[in-house]
Amino acid sequence: MPExxxxxxxxxxxxxxxxxxxxxxxxxRQRSLRWPVPPEISDSLVGQKISSARRRGKYLLFLLSGxxxxxxxxxxxxxxxxxNRGEDDWRKHDHIGVGLSSGxxxxxxxxxxxxxxxxxxxxxxxxxxxxLLKKLGPEPLSDDFDETYLWKSTRNRKVAIKQFIMNANVVxxxxxxxxxxxxxxxxxxxxxAAGRVTRKKLDLLVRSIxxxxxxxxxxxxxxxxxxxxxxxxxxxxxxxxxxxxxxxQPCRECGSEIKRIxxxxxxxxxxxxxxx
DNA sequence: AGGTAAACCTGGACGC
DNA sequence: TGCGTCCAGGTTTACC
Numbered sequence: 001m002p003e004x005x006x007x008x009x010x011x012x013x014x015x016x017x018x019x020x021x022x023x024x025x026x027x028x029r030q031r032s033l034r035w036p037v038p039p040e041i042s043d044s045l046v047g048q049k050i051s052s053a054r055r056r057g058k059y060l061l062f063l064l065s066g067x068x069x070x071x072x073x074x075x076x077x078x079x080x081x082x083x084n085r086g087e088d089d090w091r092k093h094d095h096i097g098v099g100l101s102s103g104x105x106x107x108x109x110x111x112x113x114x115x116x117x118x119x120x121x122x123x124x125x126x127x128x129x130x131x132l133l134k135k136l137g138p139e140p141l142s143d144d145f146d147e148t149y150l151w152k153s154t155r156n157r158k159v160a161i162k163q164f165i166m167n168a169n170v171v172x173x174x175x176x177x178x179x180x181x182x183x184x185x186x187x188x189x190x191x192x193a194a195g196r197v198t199r200k201k202l203d204l205l206v207r208s209i210x211x212x213x214x215x216x217x218x219x220x221x222x223x224x225x226x227x228x229x230x231x232x233x234x235x236x237x238x239x240x241x242x243x244x245x246x247x248x249q250p251c252r253e254c255g256s257e258i259k260r261i262x263x264x265x266x267x268x269x270x271x272x273x274x275x276x
Numbered sequence: 277a278g279g280t281a282a283a284c285c286t287g288g289a290c291g292c
Numbered sequence: 293t294g295c296g297t298c299c300a301g302g303t304t305t306a307c308c
Contacts, residue, residue, distance in 0.1 A: 002301055002302090003301050003302090005301095006301065032285095034284075034285095034302090034303085034304085058301095058302075058303095073302085073303090074301090074302090075284095075285095075301095075302060075303085076285090076300070076301065076302055076303095077285085077286080077287090077300085077301085077302095093286080110285095111285080111286050111287070112284085112285045112286050112287085112300090112302095113284080113285055113286080114284065114285070114302060114303080115302090132303095132304095157278090158278080158279080159278080159279070163279090166302095168302090168303075175301055175302070176300090176301065176302085177301060178301090221301090222301070223301095224300080224301065225287095225288080225300070225301085226287095226301095227301065244301095264279090264280065264281080265280090265281070265282085266300095266302095267299085267300085
């Protein structure tokens with residue numbers, strides 16, 4: 001479900017409710033996520049304060065007063081919401097509840113269970129506290145992600161540009177929706193080999209990725225089916241989508257029919273006329 | 277090493 | 293109503 005804008009929306013939604021609050025208890029109803037929820041999630045969290053919350057790619061990092069870090073990924077269908085302790089019944093697929101000293105509770109919901117909850121002990125830089133984070137590429141909205149970086153990293157790469165920008169080791173946070181959208185904005189065919197995209201187009205692609213992610217964050221993310229923010233509200237970016245999920249409909253720029261193809265088992269939507 | 281396909285899950289939409 | 297098929301905001305893992 002969530003790409004960078006949806007994870008960022010989630011972070012901004014839960015952050016004010018959890019920072020500075022002490023964890024009073026943790027309820028785990030389903031340990032079987034992407035990886036089994038480790039015992040530390042209940043054993044080590046209780047009694048600690050959540051000192052801050054941040055995002056790295058599509059991972060949420062909750063820094064704890066003891067120095068450790070709680071690492072959460074929402075996978076394809078995960079979401080976090082804030083509920084009032086005791087007032088909000090557990091819904092189907094609510095797997096974890098973190099009780100807070102304020103009387104609120106952070107509740108994790110994930111029907112497909114591709115998400116994960118992991119615990120990193122104190123000692124490391126939070127952004128590198130786990131193997132999963134160590135090889136991640138730059139943040140797309142940071143200055144580290146620029147034209148020069150993309151130019152250098154694409155040299156001699158034969159993989160399709162769409163798959164390339166969806167690789168978290170290249171740049172984090174660009175999932176299937178925003179990869180399609182950014183390539184449309186930049187006028188690049190999703191099938192083009194990464195190493196054969198011109199420097200000028202790569203420059204445009206960098207700016208398109210920043211633009212589309214930035215706009216989507218402003219609009220609270222994209223709700224295709226079931227994404228909801230921490231208050232249980234939908235995002236509004238769906239109405240802005242230029243190509244994603246628009247197979248057979250007219251291109252908003254040229255009127256041509258939007259096409260759908262499959263690349264590495266994922267749907268790609270594009271305009272054959274606008275994207276070369 | 278790079279590139280591709282399968283794997284992990286549940287549920288909704290659609291055709292018969 | 294039901295059943296089979298296909299599809300879905302991700303990413304690791306196994307395999308060529």
